[in-house]
Each structure stands twice: as structure tokens, then as C-alpha cells.
Amino acid sequence: MCVSLPELLITLVGIEKVIPRFEDLEVFLQLLPRSATGERMNPYNSLWTGIVPGDGPREFHVILLDNGRTHVLADEESRETLDCIRCGACLNACPVYLQTGGHAYGSVYNGPIGAILTPQLQSMEYSRSLPFASSLCGACYEACPVQIDIPEILIHLRAQVNDTGGGPLQERIAMKAAAFGFEDVNRLEDLQKLARWLELPFEKDGSISSLPGMLAGWTAFRDLKPIPKQSFREWWRDREKGDAS
Amino acid sequence: MSAREEILEQISRGLGERGPNRASEYASIPREYKVRGTSDPAARVELFLDRLHDYGATVYRCTNAEIAATITRALSLRNKQAILVAPAFPRRNLPAGFTLLDGASASYSELDQSAGVLTTCAIAIAVTGTIVLRHSAEEGRRALTLIPDYHLCVVYENQVVETVPEGIRAMSHFGTAPLTTISGPSATADIEMTRVKGVHGPRTLDVILAAGSL
Ligand code: SF4
Numbered sequence: 394m395c396v397s398l399p400e401l402l403i404t405l406v407g408i409e410k411v412i413p414r415f416e417d418l419e420v421f422l423q424l425l426p427r428s429a430t431g432e433r434m435n436p437y438n439s440l441w442t443g444i445v446p447g448d449g450p451r452e453f454h455v456i457l458l459d460n461g462r463t464h465v466l467a468d469e470e471s472r473e474t475l476d477c478i479r480c481g482a483c484l485n486a487c488p489v490y491l492q493t494g495g496h497a498y499g500s501v502y503n504g505p506i507g508a509i510l511t512p513q514l515q516s517m518e519y520s521r522s523l524p525f526a527s528s529l530c531g532a533c534y535e536a537c538p539v540q541i542d543i544p545e546i547l548i549h550l551r552a553q554v555n556d557t558g559g560g561p562l563q564e565r566i567a568m569k570a571a572a573f574g575f576e577d578v579n580r581l582e583d584l585q586k587l588a589r590w591l592e593l594p595f596e597k598d599g600s601i602s603s604l605p606g607m608l609a610g611w612t613a614f615r616d617l618k619p620i621p622k623q624s625f626r627e628w629w630r631d632r633e634k635g636d637a638s
Numbered sequence: 639m640s641a642r643e644e645i646l647e648q649i650s651r652g653l654g655e656r657g658p659n660r661a662s663e664y665a666s667i668p669r670e671y672k673v674r675g676t677s678d679p680a681a682r683v684e685l686f687l688d689r690l691h692d693y694g695a696t697v698y699r700c701t702n703a704e705i706a707a708t709i710t711r712a713l714s715l716r717n718k719q720a721i722l723v724a725p726a727f728p729r730r731n732l733p734a735g736f737t738l739l740d741g742a743s744a745s746y747s748e749l750d751q752s753a754g755v756l757t758t759c760a761i762a763i764a765v766t767g768t769i770v771l772r773h774s775a776e777e778g779r780r781a782l783t784l785i786p787d788y789h790l791c792v793v794y795e796n797q798v799v800e801t802v803p804e805g806i807r808a809m810s811h812f813g814t815a816p817l818t819t820i821s822g823p824s825a826t827a828d829i830e831m832t833r834v835k836g837v838h839g840p841r842t843l844d845v846i847l848a849a850g851s852l
Contacts, residue, residue, distance in 0.1 A: 397784050397838055398746075408645065413664055415810045419803040423671070433689070434766035434802075434821040437838040439780075442814040448779040449816035459645045466652035 396439050402450035407458050409466075409475040421478060428480035428538040461514040471546045474509050476539045483533035483543060489526055498523065505533035509546045517553065521560070524550035563607065578626075588620050675764075675800025682764045682800045687847065689767025693822025695843040702850040705731040705792060709756065712790055712844050721790070722749070724757040724782060726775030731792070741782045742775075749781055754788030754840070760812065762798045763805035768821045769793065769845070770805060772812045780816055789820075789840040796851040 396402065412421065426432045444453050466472050484490050484504030495503035499520065500511040508527055512520040524547050533543040559565045574584050595601045601617040603609065611617070623631075639647075675682060690697050700708040710733040713721060720737035722744060732738060739748075741755060749755075760772040769791055771777045783789055799805050809817060823843040 398781055408649070416803075416806055419673075419806040420669075420671070422806065423802050432821075434763075434768050434819070436821050436823075438817075438819040440809075440817040440819075442816075445815055448773050457645070459641075459648070463645060463648035463652050466649065472652075 399450045401452045402441070403454045403456065405456045405458055407460070408462050409477075411457070424538045425478055425480050428478075428482040428536075461516065464516070465513045468513075470549045471509065471513060473541050474506075474513060474546060476541055477506050477510065478539060479506075480538060482536040482538060486532040486536035487527075488530060488532065489528060493526075498526070505543045505547075506541070509541075509543055509550060512550050517550075517557070521554050524548075524554060582624070582626065585620055585624060589622070592619050671803070672801055673803040675804060677764075677800055679795070682798055683795050683847065685800070686762060686764035686767060686798050689764065690822070690843075690845055693767055693843075695767075695822060695845055698844070698846045700846060700848055702794075702848055705846060705848050706733045708846050708848075709733040709790065709792075710735070712846065716754070716788065716842070716844070718753045718788070720753050722752050722755040722782065722786060724755070724776055724778035727756060727758060728776070741778045744782075746781060746785060749785035752786045754790060754842075755782055755786045756790045756792075757783060758792045758794075759797065760817075761805060761808050762793050763802055763819075764798050764800045766802060766821055768802075768805065768819050770809060771818045771820070772809075772815050773818070774815070780818060783818065783820075784839045787840050788842045788844075790844045790846070792846045792848060794848050794851050 412418070422434065422438070426435045441449060441453065444450060462475060465474055481504070483506050484495075487505050490504040498504070498507040498511065500507055500515075502510045505527065508523045512523050527544070527547050529544045529547065531544050534540070537543065554560070559568070574581055592601060595604060596619050599619070601619055602612055604612045604617070677685065687697055687699075696712070698708045698712055709731070713733065713736060718736070720739060722739045722741040723732065725740065725742040739752065741757075744752065755778070757771070757778055758776040759769045760774070760777065761770045762768060763770070771780075771783060773779055777783070799808060820839065820843070823839075823841055
């Protein structure tokens with residue numbers, strides 16, 4: 394779009410950008426500007442069909458790039474990532490992107506599409522946290538002109554992160570502990586009772602405003618409510634006994 | 639194995655077993671969008687006018703016989719004494735009393751310093767207010783309409799199609815020439831969705847919409 398008068402034109406094209414026929418441009422030239430900037434048409438389009446003596450570039454090279462794309466294609470559950478036309482509508486719709494901005498995604502592809510594309514193109518090595526950078530609200534899916542189900546693919550990638558080792562050590566320990574706690578109702582109730590005792594020293598005026606160690610990171614910005622004196626199960630049992638408060 | 643073979647093999651492997659006929663698969667893609675226009679010629683031209691106005695272009699309407707006089711009016715209103723002309727711009731439509739410069743021989747810096755350029759176009763698309771150049775001798779090479787800051791373009795009413803698909807299908811017969819589509823004076827809204835003018839081509843676009851045909 395921004396190519397004005399190159400004498401030498403080298404175009405790097407991801408293989409998923411190739412469309413079958415010239416006429417298929419009628420689909421993409423209608424979708425792209427409307428979804429990208431809300432215009433009817435890009436102000437300028439330049440179309441080249443090789444080189445023509447006397448006008449346009451004198452040398453024209455096209456480099457068709459795979460770089461992980463056939464790998465994405467092979468995964469049936471996330472292959473539709475390759476349908477993306479890079480319009481950016483999902484970025485503008487995304488509440489996470491609006492708060493964090495583009496640099497937080499650590500690659501040229503940011504926003505919701507970046508969160509699914511970057512982990513797949515980089516084989517997940519450097520972007521294990523990206524699939525989690527979403528509230529799964531689905532605003533991207535609604536905005537996407539080619540209807541890529543981004544939330545579904547995010548969940549698919551989250552599963553892949555877990556299957557290949559999961560998050561940082563502390564997080565994995567915390568998750569294991571939570572699973573252990575929630576596994577058995579008696580165990581959960583015992584843990585609740587224990588927690589009511591443990592939190593006592595930190596509780597002040599009905600809220601917890603400062604916790605020690607790693608948990609201090611949480612309370613630096615927000616208060617925690619203490620665990621209620623009575624759980625729903627406890628209240629239910631008391632009610633059956635006939636002395637519910 | 640060459641990179642090309644390797645990629646092609648991985649594509650077929652990635653897609654797995656597929657139906658035997660790619661051509662029929664392509665043919666069965668549903669295309670429920672509007673392909674053919676439904677307006678009559680007058681409404682189609684009105685739609686094109688409306689879009690051009692929306693983009694901030696100045697539009698003049700005239701008959702085929704009045705083109706030269708309308709060019710005189712447009713250039714006078716912009717205080718232009720001299721203008722570059724596409725090499726095969728129809729002679730009979732050239733205005734008298736102006737310095738007409740040969741657009742074919744001008745260097746890039748002459749184009750840059752020029753007052754503007756006068757051309758025709760290949761087709762126009764009403765619904766998007768788009769002018770399509772195929773860079774024939776009537777329209778001049780790409781540089782002629784990209785570098786000067788003012789473009790005066792003559793569009794004949796019968797060159798106007800209604801929809802984008804109609805336009806693209808017409809363009810598919812234009813051979814291998816480079817094509818440029820212009821939708822309003824050059825602008826980009828890429829950055830923070832703010833429209834900035836004069837990024838790719840001329841900041842000022844005047845259009846003469848002439849009844850009849852080239
Ligand atoms: S995922 Fe959809 S909305 Fe996001 S950039 Fe790609 S095509 Fe546009």
C-alpha cells in the first residue's frame with residue numbers, strides 16, 4: 394500500500410497470503426479497509442503483475458515465506474489462524490490490548506491475533522505466557538471479519554503450554570496445591586478452617602491489606618476479603634439442625 | 639530438496655487427505671456478496687459524485703464538448719498557469735492559454751516542482767469513489783500521478799462501474815501493466831486512525847466528470 398516508486402521491489406510474502414485468482418481481490422479489498430480503518434477503500438492501492446518496461450519497478454523479487462506457517466496448517470484446531478488478513482479489528486476491540494498496548498506482546502503481531510499467532514510461529518518457546526494474556530471475553534471473535542475463533546484457539550494453546558511443562562515453578566506448585574485442596578470436600582473444609590486462623594494476624598477492620606512474602610505483590614495494589622466466618626456448607630448443616638442464623 | 643519442494647510437501651502433508659478436485663472446491667465457495675450493481679446509470683454517477691465529495695475532491699460535471707472549457711475553469715480556480723499533461727491525453731480536450739508540459743519526458747524533480755498533472759483514467763468505482771489508473775499513455779506512467787501535488791482527472795460517465803467486484807473484474811483484463819487505485823486525495827489513517835493527507839500521492843484531487851465516452 395505504501396509502495397510508491399521503487400526501482401527495485403523485494404516483497405516478502407507469507408505463503409498464507411496467496412489467493413487463488415485476481416478476482417478474489419474483490420473480497421479482500423472490501424473486507425480489509427472497512428475492518429481496519431473504517432474506510433470504504435484504502436486511499437491508494439498499487440498492483441503489480443511482474444515488470445513492464447518504462448513503468449513500475451525495474452527489478453521485482455517475491456520471496457514466499459513459510460517460517461512456521463505449514464506447522465500451523467498441520468494443526469487442525471488452530472489452522473484458521475492463517476486466515477488472518479491483518480486488519481487489526483481484533484486489537485481495537487480487545488480490552489487487554491487497550492490497557493497494555495502493543496509492546497507488551499513482544500512481537501510485531503500484537504493484540505489477540507498476536508497472542509495466538511506468535512506462539513505458533515515461534516513454536517511457543519519465547520511466548521508461553523501469551524495465550525494467557527486474555528480474559529476470553531470474545532470481543533475479538535465478534536470483530537474479526539474472517540471469523541477466526543480466537544478464544545477457542547487461545548484455550549487450545551493454553552492446553553499445549555500445560556502439556557509441555559506449564560508455567561513457572563511457583564505457579565505449578567500453587568496449581569498442584571489448589572488441585573489437592575479442591576479434590577476432597579473434607580480436606581477443603583479443613584483448609585478453610587486453617588486459613589481462618591492463619592489470616593488472623595493480617596486482618597484489620599474486615600479486610601487484609603498487607604500479606605508477607607510473594608503474596609505482598611497482590612496486596613500492594615488491592616485488599617483481600619478474609620475468608621467468611623461461615624461457609625455455605627456450614628450454614629446449610631446448621632440450618633438442617635434447625636439453628637441457622 | 640529445494641525449499642520450494644519442501645514447503646509444497648509440507649502444505650500437502652499439513653492439509654492431509656483432501657477431496658480430489660480443488661477446482662470444484664473453489665467453484666463452490668459461496669459468494670453471497672453483491673457482485674453486480676443494481677442502480678441505473680444516473681444513480682450510479684450520483685453515488686460516485688457523493689463519494690468524491692466525501693473525500694474532499696472538487697468535482698465538475700460537463701458534456702463531452704465542454705471538457706476543454708471545464709479544464710480551463712478548474713485550472714483558473716486553482717491559479718495554475720502551467721500543467722503537465724499525460725502523453726496521449728486527447729488533443730481536442732486540451733485548454734488554450736495554458737503552458738502544457740510534456741508529462742512523458744519530465745524528470746522526478748521536474749514532477750516534484752510542477753503545478754500539477756492532467757490525465758484521464760481507466761475506470762472508476764462508484765461505491766468506493768475509486769479512480770483506477772492502468773498507466774496507459776492517456777494516464778501517464780505512475781510517477782506522473784504520484785509525485786505532483788495536484789491531479790486533475792477526467793472521468794467519463796460510462797467508465798463508472800458501481801461495485802468493487804465489477805471494478806476488479808474489469809481490472810483483471812488490463813494485462814500486466816501496473817495498476818493504481820485512488821480513493822480520494824492521498825491520505826492514510828494507519829496511525830492511530832487519524833487521517834493525514836499527502837502521504838502517497840497528490841494532496842489535491844479535482845475530477846471532471848464528463849457525459850458520454852472517451
Ligand atoms: S484476527 Fe481477524 S480481526 Fe484480528 S487482525 Fe486478523 S483478520 Fe483482523
